Amino acid sequence: MATVLFYILSAIALTATLLCVTRRNPVHAIIYLVHAFFALALLFYVLGAPLVAAWEVIIYAGAIMVLFMFIIMMLELAPSQELQGLVWSRLLPVVLLSLTVLGATFAIIAFDPGGVDGIPVYFATPRDFGYTLFKEYALAVEVVSFQLLFAAVGGYYVGRTDKKKGGRK
Amino acid sequence: MIVPLSHLLIVASMMFTMGLGCVLGRRNLIMILVGVEIMLNAVGLILVGASAYWREVDGQIFVIFLMAMTAAEVGISLALVVYLRRRKGSIDADAFDEMSG
Amino acid sequence: MNETLLFLIPLLPLVCGVLNGMFGMRAPRLFAETLALFGVATATIITLLFWSYADGEGSRAVLYTWATSGDLQVDIAILFDRLSAPMTLMVTGVSTLIHLYAVGYMAKEKDYARFFTLLNLFVAAMLLIVLADNLLLTFVGWEGVGFCSYGLIGYWYGKGENADAGRKAFLVTRVGDVFFGIAMLWLFALTGTLSISEINQQAAGFAPAVATGLTLLLLLGASGKSAQLPLMTWLADAMAGPTPVSALIHAATMVTAGVYLLCRLFPLVSLSPVGMAAIALVGVLTAFYAATCALAQREIKRVLAYSTMSQVGYMFIAVGAGSVAGAMFHLLTHAFFKALLFMAAGCVIHLCHEENDIFKMGGVARRASFVFSLFMAGAICLAGVPMTGGFYSKDAILLAVYAQPGLLFKSIWLLGSLNALLTAIYTFRLLYLVFGGEARGEAGHAPGGLMVWPLLPLAFLGLGGGILNLPVLVGGNEWLHHFLGPLAGSVPAVSHANEWMLWGVATVLVAAGWFIARHFYRNVNVPRENVVSRFLLAGWRVDELVERLILVPFRALGRFCWLGIDLTVIDGVLEGLANMSRQAGEKMRLAATGRLPHYVTAFAWGLLALLGWCLWRLVSL
Numbered sequence: 001m002a003t004v005l006f007y008i009l010s011a012i013a014l015t016a017t018l019l020c021v022t023r024r025n026p027v028h029a030i031i032y033l034v035h036a037f038f039a040l041a042l043l044f045y046v047l048g049a050p051l052v053a054a055w056e057v058i059i060y061a062g063a064i065m066v067l068f069m070f071i072i073m074m075l076e077l078a079p080s081q082e083l084q085g086l087v088w089s090r091l092l093p094v095v096l097l098s099l100t101v102l103g104a105t106f107a108i109i110a111f112d113p114g115g116v117d118g119i120p121v122y123f124a125t126p127r128d129f130g131y132t133l134f135k136e137y138a139l140a141v142e143v144v145s146f147q148l149l150f151a152a153v154g155g156y157y158v159g160r161t162d163k164k165k166g167g168r169k
Numbered sequence: 170m171i172v173p174l175s176h177l178l179i180v181a182s183m184m185f186t187m188g189l190g191c192v193l194g195r196r197n198l199i200m201i202l203v204g205v206e207i208m209l210n211a212v213g214l215i216l217v218g219a220s221a222y223w224r225e226v227d228g229q230i231f232v233i234f235l236m237a238m239t240a241a242e243v244g245i246s247l248a249l250v251v252y253l254r255r256r257k258g259s260i261d262a263d264a265f266d267e268m269s270g
Numbered sequence: 271m272n273e274t275l276l277f278l279i280p281l282l283p284l285v286c287g288v289l290n291g292m293f294g295m296r297a298p299r300l301f302a303e304t305l306a307l308f309g310v311a312t313a314t315i316i317t318l319l320f321w322s323y324a325d326g327e328g329s330r331a332v333l334y335t336w337a338t339s340g341d342l343q344v345d346i347a348i349l350f351d352r353l354s355a356p357m358t359l360m361v362t363g364v365s366t367l368i369h370l371y372a373v374g375y376m377a378k379e380k381d382y383a384r385f386f387t388l389l390n391l392f393v394a395a396m397l398l399i400v401l402a403d404n405l406l407l408t409f410v411g412w413e414g415v416g417f418c419s420y421g422l423i424g425y426w427y428g429k430g431e432n433a434d435a436g437r438k439a440f441l442v443t444r445v446g447d448v449f450f451g452i453a454m455l456w457l458f459a460l461t462g463t464l465s466i467s468e469i470n471q472q473a474a475g476f477a478p479a480v481a482t483g484l485t486l487l488l489l490l491g492a493s494g495k496s497a498q499l500p501l502m503t504w505l506a507d508a509m510a511g512p513t514p515v516s517a518l519i520h521a522a523t524m525v526t527a528g529v530y531l532l533c534r535l536f537p538l539v540s541l542s543p544v545g546m547a548a549i550a551l552v553g554v555l556t557a558f559y560a561a562t563c564a565l566a567q568r569e570i571k572r573v574l575a576y577s578t579m580s581q582v583g584y585m586f587i588a589v590g591a592g593s594v595a596g597a598m599f600h601l602l603t604h605a606f607f608k609a610l611l612f613m614a615a616g617c618v619i620h621l622c623h624e625e626n627d628i629f630k631m632g633g634v635a636r637r638a639s640f641v642f643s644l645f646m647a648g649a650i651c652l653a654g655v656p657m658t659g660g661f662y663s664k665d666a667i668l669l670a671v672y673a674q675p676g677l678l679f680k681s682i683w684l685l686g687s688l689n690a691l692l693t694a695i696y697t698f699r700l701l702y703l704v705f706g707g708e709a710r711g712e713a714g715h716a717p718g719g720l721m722v723w724p725l726l727p728l729a730f731l732g733l734g735g736g737i738l739n740l741p742v743l744v745g746g747n748e749w750l751h752h753f754l755g756p757l758a759g760s761v762p763a764v765s766h767a768n769e770w771m772l773w774g775v776a777t778v779l780v781a782a783g784w785f786i787a788r789h790f791y792r793n794v795n796v797p798r799e800n801v802v803s804r805f806l807l808a809g810w811r812v813d814e815l816v817e818r819l820i821l822v823p824f825r826a827l828g829r830f831c832w833l834g835i836d837l838t839v840i841d842g843v844l845e846g847l848a849n850m851s852r853q854a855g856e857k858m859r860l861a862a863t864g865r866l867p868h869y870v871t872a873f874a875w876g877l878l879a880l881l882g883w884c885l886w887r888l889v890s891l
Contacts, residue, residue, distance in 0.1 A: 002171045003171050003172055006171055006172050006176075007172075010176075010180045013180070013184065014180065014183055014184060014187075017184055017187045017188070017207055018187055020191075020203065020207070021187050021188070021190060021191035021194075021195070021200070021203070021204065021207070026197065026199050026200060026203075029200060029203055030203070033203060033206065033207070036207075036210075037210065040210055040213075040214060043214065043217075044213075044214075044217050044232075046171065047171070047177075047217050047218055047220075047221045048220075048221045049217045049220065049221070049229045049232070051229065052213075052217055052229045052232050052233065055233065055236060056213075056236075059236050059240060060206075060210070060236065060239075063240070064206070064239065064240060064243050067243060067244075067247060068199065068202070068203070068243075068247070071199070071247045071250060071251065072199060074251070075250075075251065075254050075260065077197075077199070077260065091190075091193075091194055093193060093871055093874045093875055093878060094189065094190045094193045094194050094874070096878055097186075097189060097193075097874050097877060097878050097881075098186040098189065098190060100878055100881045100882055100885065101182050101185060101186050101189070101881065102179075102182055102183070102186060103885055104182075104881055104884065104885050104888075105178050105179060105182040106179075107885055107888050107889065108178065108888075109175040109178060109179070111888060111891075118171065118172060118173050118174075119171050119172060119173070119174055119177065119218060119221050119222050120221065120222070120224065121171065122220075122221040122224050124220070124226045124229055128226050129226055129229060129230070132226045132227065132230060133230050133233065136227075137230055137234075140234060144234055144237045144238065145237075147237065147238065147241050148237060148240065148241050150241070151240070151241030151242070151244045151245050152244065154244075154245050154248070155244045155245050155247075155248040156248075158245065158248040158249055158251075158252050159248040159251055159252065189874070192870060193867070193870060193871060193874055196867060201866075201870075262865065262866040262867050263865055263866075263867060265864070265865065265866065266863060266864040266865045267864055268862070268864035269862065269863050269864030269865075
């Protein structure tokens with residue numbers, strides 16, 4: 001059951017991602033990305049990480065993507081014309097790199113016998129999760145929280161309006 | 170036993186590749202950021218898979234950190250996008266070449 | 271009294287010179303003149319007061335240690351002994367008279383403070399050479415007199431040729447200084463000290479070849495200062511300076527510095543027979559060269575300049591013959607009569623309305639009999655008329671050469687005697703042309719009292735200078751020889767018969783010179799020019815030779831270094847490098863487009879390379 005679910009969800013996530021990166025309209029792209037993230041959240045759940053799945057929905061699909069959407073709407077972006085005039089020289093490293101990454105993945109799988117082993121059924125309870133997070137990674141939590149604070153300050157600074165010049169132009 | 174780890178790796182790497190393609194191939198600043206998000210999520214997928222594979226919770230904790238970092242990154246970069254748009258009236262990455270030598 | 275007070279001798283002229291330099295132009299003229307006179311006069315008095323300090327081994331005074339570095343210890347030390355004491359007295363005494371004369375001579379000069387400053391500094395530096403017990407300190411004085419003579423020769427620098435003469439003197443003497451410097455370093459390497467007295471003590475242990483090398487280096491150094499072959503060309507041109515300068519620098523003091531240096535280091539010099547022979551040879555050749563040149567000169571001061579060269583050559587002969595006493599004797603008498611001659615020449619030039627050409631003078635004897643008497647006194651000393659100081663000192667030298675065994679010294683004696691004849695000829699030629707006959711030029715103003723009276727003591731000293739070292743032959747006691755004691759050098763004894771013979775020869779030569787000069791110049795008013803006289807007038811064309819042999823190749827080398835090396839090779843390489851970097855920069859600039867996608871793409875290529883490499887390693891394992 002879970003195996004089937006994994007393949008279905010993977011297919012949805014990959015398809016949605018592919019659609020996302022090829023859309024001309026950023027709004028559409030974001031919508032597809034939200035789809036992909038929902039599928040990803042379920043994948044996380046299937047892999048035994050319910051807490052991460054919940055946060056994927058709440059933080060990624062909920063907060064971050066809504067922020068993207070909000071900015072796109074605020075800037076009133078028109079659908080971009082960039083995909084019409086694609087320059088192949090620019091896509092060359094993309095193609096090559098994609099092939100290399102995939103090749104590296106297959107190479108790792110081929111050369112690592114353990115890679116073909118199945119993933120055991122595993123379920124991390126929120127209790128285990130919280131225990132490890134706040135006990136073993138307490139310092140990292142603090143650091144990350146500082147990072148968030150700095151990001152908030154930085155975002156405010158970059159987005160401020162110059163009052164002397166009479167606001168945004 | 171759900172699936173082999175290799176299948177998970179393949180899915181994640183395909184997703185990562187698509188995100189990479191998005192970053193490299195598109196000129197819209199928003200889409201470049203979207204590509205970054207996709208790549209980060211592909212990494213998150215691998216971390217969760219690895220967490221399950223080794224029955225350790227650490228991988229999931231790293232995903233949490235990843236999310237926090239992404240939140241910070243997105244906050245700043247979107248603010249920058251707004252700022253750049255205000256300055257130039259465009260969010261085309263090619264429009265910004267003031268640092269040209 | 272303390273021997274440290276001996277330092278006052280060089281210090282007083284130094285301080286007065288510095289004060290004159292700082293305040294001379296602001297104070298009244300009398301102040302500058304008095305100050306300059308005060309410096310040298312007090313130095314003379316102090317020398318006399320301290321005369322007894324020279325007895326025995328002499329007095330050595332150390333003011334302080336100047337520099338210490340490893341083995342090198344340089345003391346500010348002076349040595350007042352039986353060699354330096356007479357020299358000091360001569361320098362200070364003659365300088366005082368010359369300063370007195372200079373006050374009169376420069377009475378109308380505007381820039382008097384600079385003149386008196388340089389004059390005083392010169393005396394201070396000269397006294398440093400004479401008194402220093404340290405070769406480095408000697409060298410300071412050595413360079414000091416070089417600098418001051420440069421400044422004084424080019425005193426009227428408004429005229430380009432005067433400035434050129436100053437530069438020439440400076441540069442030519444510098445060539446000699448280089449060799450002196452090398453000798454100094456070598457001596458330090460050998461003995462570990464620069465103290466003259468210690469070097470002289472240790473000199474006995476030197477290998478003959480080393481002593482020869484050192485002597486030749488010192489000889490070249492001395493040649494530069496004393497205007498000997500091959501570094502003699504500067505002296506004749508140095509007559510561009512004011513007459514007191516010529517008297518002070520080019521007659522009495524500076525040119526004798528080389529002789530004095532060789533005398534000072536005589537214990538070292540005497541170790542090398544080859545070196546001694548070279549010194550004598552240089553001396554006699556210079557004497558001959560200069561005497562022939564003096565025969566054809568037309569300017570009164572140039573005649574005297576060449577005669578100075580010639581007489582200093584005699585001193586070198588004396589050193590080469592091993593007779594320090596003879597060298598010092600001639601040095602002292604020569605200082606008296608040559609300073610006298612120069613200063614009298616200055617008076618003559620004034621009398622003839624600033625005319626230098628002896629063919630445009632004439633008849634001065636009748637107009638200024640006193641000046642004529644003074645000049646005559648100096649001239650007969652120079653010519654070596656019997657019973658004058660110059661006769662005794664020159665004859666002592668010829669005697670010393672004659673006493674040395676060997677064909678070389680006999681030929682030197684022969685040439686030296688021929689020189690005596692030439693000296694007599696050019697001296698009497700000068701007398702006849704300047705003082706005899708009718709006046710051929712304008713009459714100038716009579717020199718003031720200050721320009722005449724200081725010459726009187728010099729005239730007496732020159733005429734009576736023989737008393738200093740009167741030979742036993744005429745009832746003297748060779749005072750200077752005994753006074754110098756162990757420093758006097760040694761000369762083989764000569765029989766009285768030979769001595770009488772030499773005197774006879776000298777007398778005959780002077781008489782012959784007089785007759786020849788009388789025959790040719792008594793009634794001749796215009797110069798007769800021919801190839802030989804032009805050749806001699808130009809000083810054997812040595813200047814042209816130097817120009818062709820040294821200056822032209824040197825200029826060519828300079829041009830080659832400038833155009834061939836500096837502008838093409840060095841600049842080419844540097845500019846090429848600069849161009850290369852600029853072009854590379856231009857190319858690299860294109861890479862920095864400032865566009866985000868390009869940077870990200872480059873980043874992707876890097877990632878590709880990294881991953882590809884990892885993949886390749888993985889596959890190839």
